[in-house]
Amino acid sequence: MRLHTTIGQFAVFTAGTVLLASCSSGDESSSSADNTESSEETREYETEKGEVSIPSEPETIVTDYYAGELLAVDADVSGSGPDAFSNPFLEEQLSGAKNVGDPIDPEEVLELDPDLIVVMYDDNYEQLSEIAPTVHIPYNPDTDVQETLDTFGELTNNQAAAEDFKDTIEETAADAKERLEGTIDEDDTFGIYELTDNDELYVFGANGGRGGQAIYNALDLNAPEKIQEEVMGENAQEISMEVLEEYSADHMFMTTYDPEDTGESKEKIQDSDVWANLDAVQNEQFYFLDFDTYYPYDPISVNEQIDLIADELTE
Known part of the structure; x- marks a missing residue:
């Protein structure tokens, strides 16, 4: 037991506009669009291991201990460590997820082809980093659940979902x-x-x-x-x-x-x-x-x- 966290569509140009553009300007536009797309697809995220280039909007995430934190901000969790599967509150949301072991097994993770890995413990960190961008968030870095929602909302670019869940907790607490x-x-x-x-x-x-x-x-x-x-x-x-x-x-x-x-x-x-x-x-x-x-x-x-x-x- 260990003590225990869509890229927008580009505008479609009309055929007439394309025909009016010269070949050279067309090449420049293509290059500019590629650069814009690239900058939107990834961003730098500061971690305990230094800056990591992560997807701007990750779609397939694997974690060891942060399944609940990720699900709370509407992120997709395709694989998690075994603790999450014994959590009665996550059972339904993890019904399609895979148990990737404790410590997290790189071979199991590789089969899921994630675009982001989030870990509490740095076992096999180097191997995991070769599979996908890996963010190391050590145990319990935040002082309360509101800070936790901020952390994982920022990590997954789902800040609105994080704010919504804060409201949910406040309402539950007020009723209780x-x-x-x-x-x-x-x-x-x-x-x-x-x-x-x-x-x-x-x-x-x-x-x-x-x-x-x-x-x-x-x-x-x-x-x-x-x-x-x-x-x-x-x-x-x-x-x-x-x-x-x-x-x-x-x-x-x-x-x-x-x-x-x-x-x-x-x-x-x-x-x-x-x-x-x-x-x-x-x-x-x-x-x-x-x-x-x-x-x-x-x-x-x-x-x-x-x-x-x-x-x-x-x-």
Whole structure:
């Protein structure tokens, strides 16, 4: 598991105009049109690897971890890494896409003949760059989902779609906040946690997935002071079970990373005295969340998570 972003038609000249043009001017026009077409087809994009010449309007994109970000701005994703296919919110949109492996497999990518490759990790970067222009965007470069939409809207030249999705998220958040009125107290605090199959325990901030964007940014819910001071600037912080109470909140949301689905870690924490003494547990305000549903932090997933979190709190 890794912790985890039509060229316009040319005018048609009449036959009479063409006949009036001299051969030399016709050659110049042809050359000028070719240059214009070339400049419109590609543009320079600054990346961690330096400037990359990318299509102005890419049509076939392959990515390792940015399927949701690309789909949110109406870009075509023909291939993606396996994580995207376990995301319940992307299932329909990726029905025709190909799993290109983790790390991304150049041979699988080659078969798709993309005109742009977007990667979070630079495994096989040189090989991928020989297939198509490859943009390296390291893990989690943006502070919120709005910045993410700006990044991928610019990358794909779909800024209008990015703005539309920002509006969608704002509307979803406004509706969810209205549903929450009178359900939670203004001073209530909210915490996000994850337990792994190795009994590791993490506290998450706003920008590490697990519903953080929905809870802290979209719904404007407050973290406890200790989490604000120690975790919010980071994606996550590992803690021991013994100090969980120090990072506890009035409402606690926990995902469990358990790929073998043994349930052992979850049972262990629920059998502990630490668990039993948490105010959130005693007040029935401790919520176990599905890992696949809350792990992603792309705009499409965040938009859906906003409603799901409101459902948890109102039910």
